[in-house]
Amino acid sequence: MAETMTLRALAKDLATGRTSARKLVRECLDRIADPEGEGERAFIKVHSEHALVAASAIDQMREAGIAPSPFAGIPISIKDLADIAGDVTTAGSTALADAEPAEVDAPVVARLRAAGFIVIGRTNMTEFAFSGIGINPHYGTPAAPFDRVTRRIPGGSSSGAAVSVADGMAAIGIGSDTGGSCRIPAALCGVVGYKPTASTVPREGVVPLSTTLDSIGPLANSVECARIVHNILAGLPVGEGKVSTLKGMRIAVPQTVMLDGLDAHVQQCFDRALHALSQAGALVTHLPLKEFALVAAINAKGGFSAAEAWSWHREHDIIERQAAKYDPRVLARLVKAKDQTGADYVDALKLRAALISGVEAAIASYDVLAMPTVPIVPPAIAALEENLDLFTHVNQTMLRNPAVVNMFDGCAISLPMHRRGEAPAGLMLAAAGGRDAALFAHAAAIETVLAV
Numbered sequence: 001m002a003e004t005m006t007l008r009a010l011a012k013d014l015a016t017g018r019t020s021a022r023k024l025v026r027e028c029l030d031r032i033a034d035p036e037g038e039g040e041r042a043f044i045k046v047h048s049e050h051a052l053v054a055a056s057a058i059d060q061m062r063e064a065g066i067a068p069s070p071f072a073g074i075p076i077s078i079k080d081l082a083d084i085a086g087d088v089t090t091a092g093s094t095a096l097a098d099a100e101p102a103e104v105d106a107p108v109v110a111r112l113r114a115a116g117f118i119v120i121g122r123t124n125m126t127e128f129a130f131s132g133i134g135i136n137p138h139y140g141t142p143a144a145p146f147d148r149v150t151r152r153i154p155g156g157s158s159s160g161a162a163v164s165v166a167d168g169m170a171a172i173g174i175g176s177d178t179g180g181s182c183r184i185p186a187a188l189c190g191v192v193g194y195k196p197t198a199s200t201v202p203r204e205g206v207v208p209l210s211t212t213l214d215s216i217g218p219l220a221n222s223v224e225c226a227r228i229v230h231n232i233l234a235g236l237p238v239g240e241g242k243v244s245t246l247k248g249m250r251i252a253v254p255q256t257v258m259l260d261g262l263d264a265h266v267q268q269c270f271d272r273a274l275h276a277l278s279q280a281g282a283l284v285t286h287l288p289l290k291e292f293a294l295v296a297a298i299n300a301k302g303g304f305s306a307a308e309a310w311s312w313h314r315e316h317d318i319i320e321r322q323a324a325k326y327d328p329r330v331l332a333r334l335v336k337a338k339d340q341t342g343a344d345y346v347d348a349l350k351l352r353a354a355l356i357s358g359v360e361a362a363i364a365s366y367d368v369l370a371m372p373t374v375p376i377v378p379p380a381i382a383a384l385e386e387n388l389d390l391f392t393h394v395n396q397t398m399l400r401n402p403a404v405v406n407m408f409d410g411c412a413i414s415l416p417m418h419r420r421g422e423a424p425a426g427l428m429l430a431a432a433g434g435r436d437a438a439l440f441a442h443a444a445a446i447e448t449v450l451a452v
Contacts, residue, residue, distance in 0.1 A: 007225045010171060011070040014062065021055035021062075021073025021118065024171075028075045028120050031169045038148075039169055041140035042160040044080050045087065046121040051075065054118045061116075069238075071228070072116020077170035079161050080122045081129060082106040082216075083205040091207040092125040092157075094138050095322035106205025108174060108216050108233050115232050120170050123160030127327045129176055129209045130309065130334065132184045132374075132398035133384060133391065134159030137327050144188045144378050146424050152378035155185030155398065161219045162189040172229050173219040178209045178305060180373075180402025182217045183414035187373035187426025193219045193414045194226040195405060197433040200234045208312055210305040212352075213406040223447045226413065227440040234436075242441040244367070246449065247281030249442060252366040254289040258401050262375045265418075269425040270372050273417045276449045277370075285366070291358035295407050298351045301344050302336035310337035329391060352407060359408040360432050368442045373414040373426030374398050401428060409433040413443045417450050 005013075013019040029048055032039030039046075058073040067073070083089050083102035090096045105113065113119070124139050126132075134156035135141045142163040143151040154163050158175030162185030165173045175182040177195040186193025198215040208214055218229035224241045231238050253259075253274065262270065278284050298304075313319040313334065323331060363369060376397060384391040405412040410430050417427035429446060431439040 005171065006222045007071055007074060007171060007220075007228050010074050014073055015070065021058040022052060024073060025051045025055040025075050025118055025120065028169050031167060032121070038142040038163050038167060041142040042124055042163040042167070042169060043077070043121045044090065044092070044124050044139050044160070047119055051118050051120050058116055058118065068114060068116040074117055074171045075120040076112060076117045076172040076174065077120055077123045077161055077164040078109060079158050079173070079175045080125050081176050081207045082109055082174065084109055084119060084122065087122065089207060091129065092127045092136055092139065093325065093327075095318055095325040102205070104205070107202040108206070111232055111235065112174070112229075117172070123158070123164055123173060125159055125161075126157035127330045128207070128309065129157040129178060129181055130305070130330045131156050131395050132180055133395050134185060135329075135381060135384060135391075141381050143381065144424065145190060146378065151381050153188065153381050153384060155188035155374075155378065157181040158185050158193075158219060162186055162191055162193070165189070165191045165219050165221060171221070172225065174229075175217060175219055176206065176209070177215050177217050177402075177406065178213045179399045179406050182219055183373050183402045183412060183426065183428060184398050186219050186414045187416075187428075188378045188424050190416045190418070190424045191219055191221060192223060192226050192416070193217065194230055195402070195412045196230055196234065196436055197411045198406075198409065199433075200436060201230070208308065210308045212304040212308060215406070223413065223415065223440060223443045227444075230436065230440075241444055242437075243444040243448075244441040246277065246445050249277075249282040249368070249445065250366045251277060251282050251284045251368055251370050252287040252289075252363060253284060253370055254292060255286055256288060256290050256292040257295070257404070258292065258371040260375070261397070262372060263377060265377055265423050266372050266375055266425045269417045269422070270427070273427050273450055274370070277446065280449050284370075287362065287366070289359065289362055291355050291362065291408075292404050294351050294355045295404050298348045298355070298407060301340045302333070303348060306333060306337040307340050307345055310334055329388065356408050359410075363432060367431075368439065369430040371401055371428050371430075373402060373428040375401065377423040377425070405430045411436045411439050413439060415443060415447055415450060
């Protein structure tokens with residue numbers, strides 16, 4: 001399977017007999033098993049035998065004219081947060097290794113299987129999804145595709161999902177996004193990452209980080225691929241993707257927080273992208289959006305993620321019994337919740353409500369917001385493993401821009417905006433919650449002018 005093949009292209013090849021489900025799965029498994037590649041670190045569990053059996057069954061169904069969808073037989077990866085029947089869901093941790101296997105698939109997995117997608121395996125992640133870096137001391141850390149001599153961070157928490165797509169080990173990766181966990185690794189690995197309006201995709205059967213902020217989304221090779229998978233996850237008709245007209249498209253560039261401290265390469269890529277969009281007829285406006293400054297106040301004492309994650313870990317009697325097995329970097333963020341009071345949590349809810357209403361009013365007359373997904377290129381894994389202060393700083397830097405969208409309950413997508421051969425840089429497009437279909441149409445148009 002070519003690394004940049006889209007779902008539409010793969011579906012066409014399957015329909016015309018140019019390839020088969022079994023061949024696609026075999027190619028993915030070979031890439032995963034390649035000792036020179038990142039498969040060992042990108043996957044926590046590989047479903048080799050089951051995937052090949054499922055592929056043979058799909059090939060027979062297609063020959064009989066009863067394939068469940070045009071995408072039946074295409075291999076996908078699932079982040080280790082989601083239940084897969086018969087598997088233990090470890091959430092990237094060894095603390096859950098003795099848990100009972102899942103009895104049924106999470107709804108998101110079940111919907112993909114119903115469409116005929118083949119689960120190739122469970123992907124690695126930041127333990128319990130609590131970091132935007134992607135480092136995992138239990139299962140290793142897959143390197144981003146760019147500069148594997150240096151071995152740079154893949155971004156988190158859906159690290160393995162992004163690497164699996166970027167390296168052609170799966171056509172689609174399913175991730176979760178609480179503060180950027182689909183979009184950050186997408187930006188650092190040069191693929192597309194989508195964070196939907198949280199309420200559109202069911203979260204049952206998925207280990208939570210924050211019940212307030214969590215969402216489930218795809219990592220993919222194109223905007224259309226992401227749209228197709230999102231619609232399947234959301235229980236919507238796939239249909240044909242719409243593409244907006246760039247001429248007259250109203251693009252707002254937030255000035256508060258989002259452009260602070262951009263490194264020179266990201267700034268160059270962002271400026272180039274905005275120039276290309278303006279040349280294509282888009283109307284680019286700089287918008288203050290001072291409401292974004294509220295996010296720091298909401299997160300001052302750990303925010304929703306720390307409090308809600310602590311509650312889940314305590315409820316399931318994990319943290320008291322297994323604290324020694326946690327990644328210390330994750331544990332340190334979790335225990336911040338001990339410093340929060342009920343009044344602090346209520347204050348955060350009030351601030352979030354003000355943020356949502358203020359942002360929705362401010363952006364109502366624009367089609368889309370545009371900003372860098374993350375402000376820096378991926379640093380070396382080793383540097384962050386060895387220096388906790390640097391890890392903390394880079395983690396906050398990675399999460400800063402994308403987390404704002406989760407906080408105002410919006411939808412967002414990250415597209416590659418770097419040129420081929422350059423260090424990775426992502427362009428994040430965002431809209432108010434509920435505007436997923438419109439955002440996909442705008443992103444599809446913008447994708448056409450970005451030089452990748």
